[in-house]
Amino acid sequence: METLDLVIIGAGFFGLAAAKTFHQLNPEKTLAILDSGSTLGGVWAKERLYPGLRSNNMLGTFEYPDFPMDSDTFGVKPGEHMSGEVMYAYLTKYAEKFGILDKIRCHCVILTAEHQDGADGGWILRVRNGGKEQQISARKLIVATGLTSEPFLPHIDGQEEFGVPLFHSRDFVKYADTLDSAKSVTVFGGTKSGWDVAYAYASKGIKVNWVIRESGHGPAWMAPPYVTPLKKWLEKLVHTRILTWFSPCIWGDADGYSGIRRFYHGSAIGRAITNAFWSILGNDVLTLNKYDSHPELKKLKPWSQAMFVASSFSILNYPTDFFDLVRSGTIKVHIADVTGLSARTVHLSDGTQLDTDALCCVTGWKHVPPVKFLPEGIDKELGLPHAPSETNLFTPEAVEKADEEILSRFPRLRDQPVQNKNMRDLLATKGLTTTDAINPSTPLTPWTLYRFMVPPSARFLTQTRDIAFAGVLLNFSTPLMAHAQAIWINAFFADQLPASVLPPLHPVRSETETQTKSLEEIRHETLLHARFGKWRYPAGHGAQFPDFVFDAVPYIDLLLGDLGLKVHRKGGWLAEMTEPYGPEDYRELVAEFAGSVQARSG
Structure with missing residues (x-):
């Protein structure tokens, strides 16, 4: 059985960023990106490019910070939207430039991912490639399948x-x-x-x-x-x-x-x-x-x-x-x-x-990952959507406490809009049914991940630290999110986040670190963020997973603050308020992070 230091499921924007960052910071470690498609790209995979597909964003705002999309290479002029073909070419060149193209394995369907007992944890993946099945052992696992990979068709x-x-x-x-x-x-x-x-x-x-x-x-x-x-x-x-x-x-x-x-x-x-x-x-x-x-x-x-x-x-x-x-x-x-x-x-x-x-x-997507996690019942510990009665995180008391905190801080959210007084679930429509056990109508908890990335359970936060989820959110800012999340996840795996963000894996990390965030604080904050979407974005997907637009820059601020990196990156207070943030502001994040780790270690 093949054993790898890291396996990433999904070769879209988030999976590629996670792989590239891990490879940059750990060039000596082994890595594979598994994707069920026939090419890389996720939404922008070659086999998904229908005629006329274009990005919503225009040139300059939809690119990785450390890989600008220049007009000469990609043939897109300022003020133009990128075609699907350009986006596929861009992601392919990104993988080539950073040495991860040969680490992508297409046509790989993950049937199961089973967590291993023991202090080191790890995962055994059962993978089908064509007509063959194999097992892969992964010391660490990143699930980057996104929220638009499995269509729901009634x-x-x-x-x-x-x-x-x-x-x-x-x-x-x-x-x-x-x-x-x-x-x-x-x-x-x-x-x-x-x-x-x-x-x-x-x-x-x-x-x-x-x-x-x-x-x-x-x-x-x-x-x-x-x-x-x-x-x-x-x-x-x-x-x-x-x-x-x-x-x-x-x-x-x-x-x-x-x-x-x-x-x-x-x-x-x-x-x-x-x-x-x-x-x-x-x-x-x-x-x-x-x-x-x-x-x-x-x-x-x-x-x-x-x-x-x-x-x-x-x-x-x-x-x-x-x-x-x-x-x-x-x-x-x-x-x-x-x-x-x-x-x-x-x-x-x-x-x-x-x-x-x-x-x-155009009937939506299954918002749970297309992977069966084992052993049975581990879904709720992983923070995946599940029946509320099966977990003690979503107790009525905890939910009530979180809701009251949200509404007391933001009284405007008490006045919830009525979008359609006759609204009902898609499958409540006469003539529409499903035989699928997983569909958008199932009454489940929202995704419940600390910082929208890692399970808020003792096992995965303070013991094995061997799984993270990338891209479980929707907004206009995909490349920026993918870049920032990739660095945070690498820091999480390597125990390089301060005790004020996560309880340390080791008893003493620094004489100057005295504040340690408890598991109870993490779980409450995770629940708070998960419930927030229900109140803030009732006309979007907020009740199911993070779905936001104007909150993207503060989310990146949150991650950079966790990493000990500079949050305010403009030239003075006026520029900070009025100049829009873009990829150029985060171009050197990986180098900044690597430098800060080196400075702390010696």
């Missing part, structure tokens, strides 16, 4: 007689021939992927019937790349510190501006200013998109308040005007539920029957 009554392609948006590339052969298609789902698929078909002149559930969350918020009367670049706007203060954030004090945050969220005047900010931001987007100018456009007007949507607040990244396709009738919007299928026909709850050549379902 069974729809009558689909056996449907007779034309029915597929999840993840598999759009497999049905790309319908872009040439179809005359009329149906798209089911109002998230950003629904917009993308609708545009891909309609821009080819194909009639699109776009069905957005009347019992769901409604259409996603879609903003132009530049917003506010000052035409600010949206991705940079959410990384501007002075604007992050308007977002109530449970870890926000990590940015060092707790007094300002208390004013905005703890005082009546501050909350009034904060409400005005979100109202202006939301109304600006609604005005720019001119939803009220056309009866079909009005159907795409968001049902939620801008403050509460998190990463479902997306960007219009299309080469032509999306709304022209709606105004012209090429895209017809239906606010109704899908109740069944028959031959070439989609049946809606309002009685409409849609003749169609294909049905693309």
Whole structure:
């Protein structure tokens, strides 16, 4: 059986960053990245690149800090969104540059990951590669499968007689021939992927019937790349510190501006200013998109308040005007539920029957990792979503205490918005079922990880320290998050975090370290952060996993503070408040971290 120092599951943005950082800091150790796909890239894997796929971000904001995406190499100009092909090429060159390309093993499906008894822990992975199975022993394990790797596709009554392609948006590339052969298609789902698929078909002149559930969350918020009367670049706007203060954030004090945050969220005047900010931001987007100018456009007007949507607040990244396709009738919007299928026909709850050549379902993702962890019952100790009654972390008393702390710090969150008074679960719709034991409807706890990365249990924090999860969050800031998390996870494995962050593995780490964070404090803080999403982002995925936008910079601040690295990285207080943070501000993080470790050790 092969034994490796580290195995990483997943070769997307987070898996590649974790591998590169581990290899940089530990070049003598063995490493493998296992991925079920046929190429690296995760969302940007070559086999997932459907025609017209583009990044939401524009050049300069969607790159690893230590690997800039230059125009000469990748052919993207400032102000342009990156194509899927460019993103795949970029990630491939990143893996080549940092010497990890040969460590990626594709077509590897992880069947089970079994934790080993003993002081050193470790994992035995049962892996299927093609028709063969093998076992791999991993001293450390990073799960970087992300939140968009396993599609959820419900069974729809009558689909056996449907007779034309029915597929999840993840598999759009497999049905790309319908872009040439179809005359009329149906798209089911109002998230950003629904917009993308609708545009891909309609821009080819194909009639699109776009069905957005009347019992769901409604259409996603879609903003132009530049917003506010000052035409600010949206991705940079959410990384501007002075604007992050308007977002109530449970870890926000990590940015060092707790007094300002208390004013905005703890005082009546501050909350009034904060409400005005979100109202202006939301109304600006609604005005720019001119939803009220056309009866079909009005159907795409968001049902939620801008403050509460998190990463479902997306960007219009299309080469032509999306709304022209709606105004012209090429895209017809239906606010109704899908109740069944028959031959070439989609049946809606309002009685409409849609003749169609294909049905693309944008029905979400399974938010638990596609790996069976053993021994049985270890899921709750790992912090994975599980039934609340099975754990003592989510006791009613603990949850009540956490909720009261959240709401007392952020009274605005007590006033929860009603997004849709008729909202119900997807599978509560007539005609939709599932045989899948794991689906988005299962009533589970949220992901419960310390710093959104490591299990908050004694075994994994103070004994074996042999597993971490990377990328269990959604936001606009994927490369920055991947970079910072990779360094933190390496420090976690190597026992290089201060006692004020984690109880030490060794009795004495430094004569100057006297404050040690207890397991009880860690567990309470973990629960606090896990519950926070329920209140802060009810129109997003906050009740299931970390889902945020304006809170990305404070989260990076939190991790850098843990690592003992500089949090404020601008030239003075005015720049700190008004200049947006970007990849360039974190370019030397790995070297800074390595230097700080060396300084502490001798």
